[in-house]
Amino acid sequence: MSATKQFWAILRKDLLLELRSKDVFTSTFLFSIMALVIFHFAFSPNLKDLTPVSAGMLWVAVLFTSLLGLNRSFVHEKDEECLDGLLLTPVDRPVIFLAKLAGNLIFLIVLQVIVVPIFALFFLGGLTAVAALKLAMVLLLGDLGICGVGTLLATISANTRARDLLLPILYLPVMTPFMMQVVSYTNALIMGGTAAVDMSSWLYLIIAFDIIFLLAGYALYDFVIGE
Amino acid sequence: MMKRKNITIGLSILAGVLLVISLYGIFVVEPVLPAAQTGFSQKIFYWHLPVAILSFIAFLATLVFSVMYLIKKDLKYDVAAYCSAELGLVFGVVLMVFGMTWDYLAWGVWWTWDPRLTTYLILLLLFGAYFFLRSMVTERSRQATFAAVFGIIAALDVPVSFLSTRLIKNVLHPVVIGAKDSGLEPSMYIWLLLSMFGFTALYIALLLVKIDIENMQDSLRDVKDAIENGGK
Amino acid sequence: MSTAGPALEVRNLTKHFGRRAILAGIDLTLDRGEFLLLLGPNGAGKTTLLRVLATLLAPTAGEASILGYSLKTDPTEIRRRIGFISHSHLLYRDLTTYENLRFYGEMYGVQDLDNRITELLERVELTHRRYDTVRDFSRGMFQRLAIARALLHRPELLFLDEPQTGLDPHAVDILDGIIEELRADHTFVMVTHNLERSLELGTKAIILKNGRIVYDSADRPDPAELKATYRRVCVSGDGDECD
Numbered sequence: 001m002s003a004t005k006q007f008w009a010i011l012r013k014d015l016l017l018e019l020r021s022k023d024v025f026t027s028t029f030l031f032s033i034m035a036l037v038i039f040h041f042a043f044s045p046n047l048k049d050l051t052p053v054s055a056g057m058l059w060v061a062v063l064f065t066s067l068l069g070l071n072r073s074f075v076h077e078k079d080e081e082c083l084d085g086l087l088l089t090p091v092d093r094p095v096i097f098l099a100k101l102a103g104n105l106i107f108l109i110v111l112q113v114i115v116v117p118i119f120a121l122f123f124l125g126g127l128t129a130v131a132a133l134k135l136a137m138v139l140l141l142g143d144l145g146i147c148g149v150g151t152l153l154a155t156i157s158a159n160t161r162a163r164d165l166l167l168p169i170l171y172l173p174v175m176t177p178f179m180m181q182v183v184s185y186t187n188a189l190i191m192g193g194t195a196a197v198d199m200s201s202w203l204y205l206i207i208a209f210d211i212i213f214l215l216a217g218y219a220l221y222d223f224v225i226g227e
Numbered sequence: 228m229m230k231r232k233n234i235t236i237g238l239s240i241l242a243g244v245l246l247v248i249s250l251y252g253i254f255v256v257e258p259v260l261p262a263a264q265t266g267f268s269q270k271i272f273y274w275h276l277p278v279a280i281l282s283f284i285a286f287l288a289t290l291v292f293s294v295m296y297l298i299k300k301d302l303k304y305d306v307a308a309y310c311s312a313e314l315g316l317v318f319g320v321v322l323m324v325f326g327m328t329w330d331y332l333a334w335g336v337w338w339t340w341d342p343r344l345t346t347y348l349i350l351l352l353l354f355g356a357y358f359f360l361r362s363m364v365t366e367r368s369r370q371a372t373f374a375a376v377f378g379i380i381a382a383l384d385v386p387v388s389f390l391s392t393r394l395i396k397n398v399l400h401p402v403v404i405g406a407k408d409s410g411l412e413p414s415m416y417i418w419l420l421l422s423m424f425g426f427t428a429l430y431i432a433l434l435l436v437k438i439d440i441e442n443m444q445d446s447l448r449d450v451k452d453a454i455e456n457g458g459k
Numbered sequence: 460m461s462t463a464g465p466a467l468e469v470r471n472l473t474k475h476f477g478r479r480a481i482l483a484g485i486d487l488t489l490d491r492g493e494f495l496l497l498l499g500p501n502g503a504g505k506t507t508l509l510r511v512l513a514t515l516l517a518p519t520a521g522e523a524s525i526l527g528y529s530l531k532t533d534p535t536e537i538r539r540r541i542g543f544i545s546h547s548h549l550l551y552r553d554l555t556t557y558e559n560l561r562f563y564g565e566m567y568g569v570q571d572l573d574n575r576i577t578e579l580l581e582r583v584e585l586t587h588r589r590y591d592t593v594r595d596f597s598r599g600m601f602q603r604l605a606i607a608r609a610l611l612h613r614p615e616l617l618f619l620d621e622p623q624t625g626l627d628p629h630a631v632d633i634l635d636g637i638i639e640e641l642r643a644d645h646t647f648v649m650v651t652h653n654l655e656r657s658l659e660l661g662t663k664a665i666i667l668k669n670g671r672i673v674y675d676s677a678d679r680p681d682p683a684e685l686k687a688t689y690r691r692v693c694v695s696g697d698g699d700e701c702d
Contacts, residue, residue: 002568009565013551013558020553020592076551085549085608087515089566090538149380156373160363169359173352174380177388205390212383220376223297226517366476452479 010099055187074158148213238432245425285315290382293375305371464527472521499667542614567612
């Protein structure tokens with residue numbers, strides 16, 4: 001019971017801090033829109049129709065914007081050694097992980113609610129309701145994996161000399177195989193029935209990744225946070 | 228200590244002898260395969276496969292030592308994990324060179340995004356990140372913990388990433404062992420095994436030497452610290 | 460709710476950073492209600508000892524029980540009962556005074572939180588800043604709020620790491636007043652450089668050097684003896700500063 005209360009206390013605090021300094025949200029929002037625009041000009045010389053590469057563009061944009069958000073999620077704690085204050089309270093370490101994870105997840109979802117419709121408008125010319133629902137599902141599954149590993153790696157990198165410089169180096173190679181799955185699935189979704197492969201095998205792999213990433217993050221967080 | 232030194236020397240000699248014999252077998256005893264089975268370039272295979280297996284063993288050892296470190300919090304496991312990762316990286320780079328050469332000779336391309344090559348590239352990037360992470364933390368126990376945690380995540384990523392790449396597309400890479408028509412004569416297995424044992428001996432010898440070097444460097448650092456602090 | 464046993468019981472406590480020993484075997488017992496002064500030159504390991512006892516750092520070896528709870532097996536129980544005032548104020552700059560205290564109060568599960576916050580803010584004279592973000596606070600105001608934060612959950616044992624550093628006289632008065640009020644039924648461990656000021660408070664003093672206890676007063680320290688030892692330890696040769 002007290003763990004639930006503590007979870008909400010941390011989450012509420014993080015969201016409050018985020019709301020108060022809207023800078024991260026604004027910058028990540030602008031960043032993702034700019035990324036989409038740049039993708040358009042990078043690919044359009046050779047491609048009349050950008051639909052075949054749009055899944056990749058979407059996920060690259062998500063991946064890079066998530067980096068900005070993840071880096072931020074620990075800056076408040078390191079600012080005034082607030083992490084010490086948090087660690088001094090009688091809270092189980094996994095609760096901190098889950099609360100931070102939830103904060104990052106909410107951040108990404110809110111961002112996507114705004115950015116993904118713009119993306120669909122730019123590159124897909126709209127979506128059917130079923131495709132939109134499926135897209136929302138794969139985005140959510142993708143976000144879970146991103147935040148599971150991302151929260152752990154962001155905690156590590158925040159505690160090193162390099163700080164925000166280190167996170168992409170650790171995070172991108174870990175995420176690459178996961179990205180292959182979400183991009184393949186999203187691509188098949190966008191291209192309709194044209195993809196020959198059975199989509200469900202990708203979905204299973206995405207879910208497998210999610211489970212592994214979340215469990216690993218949960219189990220290993222205790223070691224990282226105390227150091 | 229003396230005994231350990233002897234083991235290292237013994238293993239090094241063994242590795243040398245085995246690998247020279249295997250070279251003799253590969254180039255003198257075995258005939259060149261017909262062009263349909265990729266001809267002369269196929270000879271890379273005898274060393275390619277053992278190096279591949281050993282680089283995996285090296286990374287697997289890093290995983291095991293990392294878990295051991297987190298459980299026991301004894302820095303000697305961290306040193307072992309780090310040394311093994313470094314060897315894995317060396318073997319991995321050698322493997323890439325072998326593989327790309329073979330690809331080129333057999334199929335006329337240096338690089339394809341086939342599952343194994345891609346998985347391997349990701350693996351090498353992961354361990355590149357592992358060393359970068361280590362260099363970014365000065366405090367020794369924190370360095371060991373972070374490296375162990377990342378090492379575990381990286382190692383978990385590998386099997387799934389292999390599965391992923393397979394699922395996406397499977398192009399050039401031959402599935403050799405276990406396939407029905409692998410094109411391997413029984414005599415070829417002997418040379419393959421000889422190189423396998425040779426490289427295993429080499430790996431263990433190098434690991435032991437590397438661990439000794441790391442430990443010596445640590446002791447040296449302690450002595451330096453003590454001198455700087457004026458023997459306080 | 461309290462358990463039996465002394466406030467601190469430390470046996471052969473060791474902390475290595477890498478291969479370097481910062482604490483090289485600390486033995487220490489402190490009864491409840493005492494006021495321990497922790498003295499020593501820079502780099503002696505005072506802050507490290509405090510952080511280990513406050514469960515922020517895991518010891519490399521050795522045992523410690525705090526208020527009857529084992530450092531190894533019951534850190535959460537210890538955290539419930541200790542307060543820590545460190546160099547940093549541990550407050551979130553973009554939150555208001557009230558939000559900071561509410562966050563920490565919820566983390567500790569403080570009963571009747573709003574009244575407790577009101578009461579503490581009055582005590583540290585920050586009531587008028589209750590709904591202001593703390594970003595623009597002066598150093599003294601930060602430190603006063605940090606004191607309120609550390610006392611929120613009514614800790615039995617208080618760790619103070621050079622609490623007077625950087626405080627304006629007014630804040631020092633408030634801090635002294637609070638310590639005076641709490642002395643009767645609380646245990647204190649205070650790291651300090653300011654021997655003159657703290658001598659009257661201490662019921663026991665130890666001097667740390669190179670991770671070892673080089674002086675243990677065992678009882679209420681004799682001021683002259685303590686001062687002499689302190690000077691000797693700190694000045695011995697290699698230019699360590701005590702103050």
